Amino acid sequence: QSVLTQPPSASGTPGQRVTISCSGSSSNIGSNTVNWYQQLPGTAPKLLIYTNSQRPSGVPDRFSGSKSGTSASLAISGLQSEDEADYSCATWDDSLNGQVFGGGTKLTVL
Amino acid sequence: EVQLVESGGGLVKPGGSLRLSCVVSGFTFNNAWMSWVRQAPGKGLEWVGRIKSKTDGGTTDYAAPVKGRFTISRDDSKNTLHLQLNSLKTEDTAVYYCTTDLGYDYQRRWGQGTVVTVSS
Numbered sequence: 417q418s419v420l421t422q423p424p425s426a427s428g429t430p431g432q433r434v435t436i437s438c439s440g441s442s443s444n445i446g447s448n449t450v451n452w453y454q455q456l457p458g459t460a461p462k463l464l465i466y467t468n469s470q471r472p473s474g475v476p477d478r479f480s481g482s483k484s485g486t487s488a489s490l491a492i493s494g495l496q497s498e499d500e501a502d503y504s505c506a507t508w509d510d511s512l513n514g515q516v517f518g519g520g521t522k523l524t525v526l
Numbered sequence: 527e528v529q530l531v532e533s534g535g536g537l538v539k540p541g542g543s544l545r546l547s548c549v550v551s552g553f554t555f556n557n558a559w560m561s562w563v564r565q566a567p568g569k570g571l572e573w574v575g576r577i578k579s580k581t582d583g584g585t586t587d588y589a590a591p592v593k594g595r596f597t598i599s600r601d602d603s604k605n606t607l608h609l610q611l612n613s614l615k616t617e618d619t620a621v622y623y624c625t626t627d628l629g630y631d632y633q634r635r636w637g638q639g640t641v642v643t644v645s646s
Contacts, residue, residue, distance in 0.1 A: 418570055451632060453571070460623055460639055461563075461571065466632035504571050508628060514589050515561070515573035515628050 419444060420505055420518035427524040433493040436521045438505035440486050444516055448508045450488040452481055455502040455520075464503070465490060492523075500525045528552035528635055530624045535640030542614050542644070548607040548624030548637055556580065556602040559627035562609050564620035565639075572620070574598075574609070576627045592618075614644045 421439040428434040438450065452465035463472055465481035468488065480491045488507075492499055505518040534546040550558070559582065562574040575588035577598045586598050597610040607624055624637040 451628065460636045462636070463632060463634050466634070472634060506571070506573075506628070506633070512590070513587055515563075515576075515633075517563075517571040517573065520570040 418519040419509060419512070419516035420507070422503075422505060422518035422521045424519065425522050425524065427526055428492075428495045429526045430495055430497065432495045433491060434495055434523065435492075436490045436503050436505075436523070438488040438490070438518050440488075440507065440516075442486060443511035444486075444507050444509040445483065445488055446486040447510050450481065450483050451506045452479075452488075452490045453504045453506065455504065457501070461504065495525055497525050499523060530626075530635055530637035532622065532624050532637045532640035535622065535642045537643045537645065538614055539646050540614060540616055540644055544611045544614065544642060546609040546611065546622055546624075546640055546642070548609075550605045550607065550624075553626075553635070555600075555605040559630035560598075560600065560607045561625045561627045561633065562598060562607075563623045563625055563636075564618075564642075565623070566617070566620040569620075574622070576629075577607070578627075579630075611642065614642075616644050618642060619644045 449467045453461040454464045455461040468483040469481045502520045504520045509516045529551045532548045559578045561576040577586045595613045599608045621639040623639045626635040
C-alpha cells in the first residue's frame with residue numbers, strides 16, 4: 417500500500433488530454449513539492465516534472481504538473497503513442513522522514 | 527555525460543547478504559546526496575534510503591522496511607555509492623536503482639538498475 421494514491425490505470429486516444437492524480441496528506445504533499453516520473457517499459461524512471469510544475473530540459477511542454485493542498489496532478493496534452501508508460505508521483509514525507517511514492521499509473525494510448 | 531552504473535545484484539538465499547555498488551561519473555559526486563530506490567516485480571517504486579554529502583554531515587536515512595538491515599555508504603575517492611543488504615527477505619526481491627537525492631537535484635539522475643533476487 418503506497419503512501420501516495422494514484423489510479424492504477426489511465427487511457428486516451430492520440431491527441432487527447434489525459435490527467436493523472438496523486439493524493440497524499442498534510443505531512444507529504446501538503447508540506448513539500450511533488451515530482452513526477454515517467455518509466456517506459458523495461459527502463460529506469462526518468463524525471464518528468466519537479467517542484468510541482470517545472471520541466472527538466474528536454475521534456476516537451478505537453479507535460480504539465482500542478483499541486484493544490486494535499487493533491488497533485490500530471491496532465492499530458494496532445495497524447496502520443498510514445499507516451500505509453502508508467503507514471504509515478506513522489507515527494508518527501510515529514511512524518512516518515514523519508515521519500516514516498518505513489519503506486520504508479522499505467523497509461524495506455526488507445 | 528552523466529552516468530550512474532550499478533552492479534552487485536544477483537540471486538541470494540533468505541537470510542543472506544549482498545553488496546551493491548554504484549559508480550558515478552559526469553558530476554561532482556562528493557557534493558551529491560544520493561539515494562537508493564527499488565522496484566519489486568510488477569510493483570511501484572519504493573525509496574530505500576539516502577546518504578548526504580560529507581560536507582552536509584554524511585548522515586543516512588532509511589525506509590522502515592529496511593532499517594537495521596541495510597546500510598548505505600559512500601567512497602568519495604572512488605565516486606562510488608554502496609548499499610549493504612543483510613538479513614535479506616524474499617520481499618526484498620527487486621530492481622535496485624541508484625539515484626541522486628530528491629533534496630539534492632530533485633532526483634534528476636538514475637542508474638539503469640541492478641536485480642536482486644532473494645529465493646531459496
